[in-house]
Amino acid sequence: MQDLHDDHERYRKQSMQLTLTDIFEARRAIAGRVVRTPLLPSRFMTEQTGQPFFLKMETMQPTGAFKLRGATNAARNAPEGTTTLTCCSTGNHGRGVAYAARELGLNAVICMSSLVPQTKLDGIRALGSETRIVGNSQDDALAECRKLGQATGVFEISPFDDPYVIAGQGTIGLEILEDVPNLDTLLVPLSGGGLAAGVALAAKSINPQVRVVGLTMDRGAAMKTSIDAGRPxxxxxxxxxxxxxGGGIGLDNRLSFAMCRDLLDEIILVTEGEIYRAMQALYYEDSHVAEGACVVGIAAILAGKLTAPKGPVATIITGRNVDMVQFTKVMTGQDVMLGDYLLEGKPYGA
Known part of the structure; x- marks a missing residue:
């Protein structure tokens, strides 16, 4: 048990200063196990911005979301002797870890809060992983995950504050810059910061002039609030x-907080109503079914919150694992209940 504990400690202490080399190594590790997703032009968003606009379609990953990249890289670098992977998740990271565990012949226990949609629970269980629903926040789920991680052979993979996870997500940035070398602005959905940190590191290492903007909802914006406070x-x-x-960034955050603070040029908050309209726009204009988290960049542009870009723009369509009942309500202009908050609907274009 002590040898495995020592391996865990070495894992957590290494790569504390990530570089572009780590991201290239991640690409080699996940090659053939994740999809190099297409970067599709959007006629509608090109018209809105006056610049070529591209959608990075991470919805085409086997698990339906970008999280498979980081989860696969971390799982393949787990310490020797690992028999079970565990994580806390708002859904997509858990699905990525579950998929990676199955591919490697490992067990997986995914900890989530009661706020996680049923469709994401079902997707994880379909991969043969155990799920544990704990409390009403990701912090509650994290506490349970940390307990599990103390057991022999169990290895915890953070959804965002892990060097291998961040490097894995950073491969998206490599692909975008390879496809559009003259990219001006990169719009990245922002939560715990694993995606934003990795993508920003890749993009700015290749072209320091690229503007990288983090975007998130205005209710529960953990990273933005933490950066404003100067600490998690x-x-x-x-x-x-x-x-x-959703979810916090962890009070003991070691990597993603500092990387987002130092690498993001700006963070923009969007309202639930703006997300609602952007989900409709992506569906009706570009025919894509996607989660609300995917459209925060589109929402900021349609709401006039983003400074006009001077060249090509790209955003990441991060996942398709949406609650279809809720999605149908949004597409048909119905009201949506978000906890105790009533979001009034409106038909697209009305």
Missing amino acids: VEVPEVASLADSL
């Missing part, structure tokens, strides 16, 4: 159309 802080977690962006 707790933020109440509430129901949102962008449920994948």
Whole structure:
């Protein structure tokens, strides 16, 4: 048991200063196990911005979301002797860890709060993993995950504050810059910061002039609140159309907080109503079914919150694992209940 504990400690202490080399190594580790997703042009968003606009379609991953990249890289670098992977998740990371565990012949226990949509629970269970629903926030789920991680052979993979996870997500940035070398602005959904940190590191290492903007909902914006405070802080977690962006960043955050603080040029907050309209726009204009978390960049542009870009723009369509009942209500202009908050609907274009 002590040898495995020592391996865990070495794992957590290494790569505390990530570089572009780590991201290239991650690409080699996950090659053939994740999809190099297409970067599709959006005629509608090109018209809105006056610049070429591209959608990075992470919805085409086998698990339906970008999280598979980081989860696969971390799982393949787990300490020798690991028999079980565990994590806390708002859904997509858990699905990625469950998928990676199955591919490697490992067990998985995924800890989630009561706010996680049923569709995401079902997707994880379908991969053969155990799920534990704990409390009403990701912090509650994390506490349970940390307990599990103390057992022999069990290894915890953070959804965002892990060097291998961040490097894995950073491979998205490599692909975008390879496809559009003259990219001006990169819009990245922001939650715990693993995606934003990795993508920003990749993009700015290749082209320091690229503007990288983090975007999130205005209710429960943990990373933005923490950066404003100068340290990681707790933020109440509430129901949102962008449920994948919920949860805190961890008071003991070691990597993603500092990387987002130092690498992001700006953080923009969008309202639930703006997310609602952007989900409709992505569906009706570009025919994509996607989670609310995917459209925060589109929402900021349609709401006039983003400074006009001077060249090509890209955003990451992060996942498709949406609650279809809720999605149908949004597409048909119906009201949506988010916890105790009533979001009034409106038909697209009305």
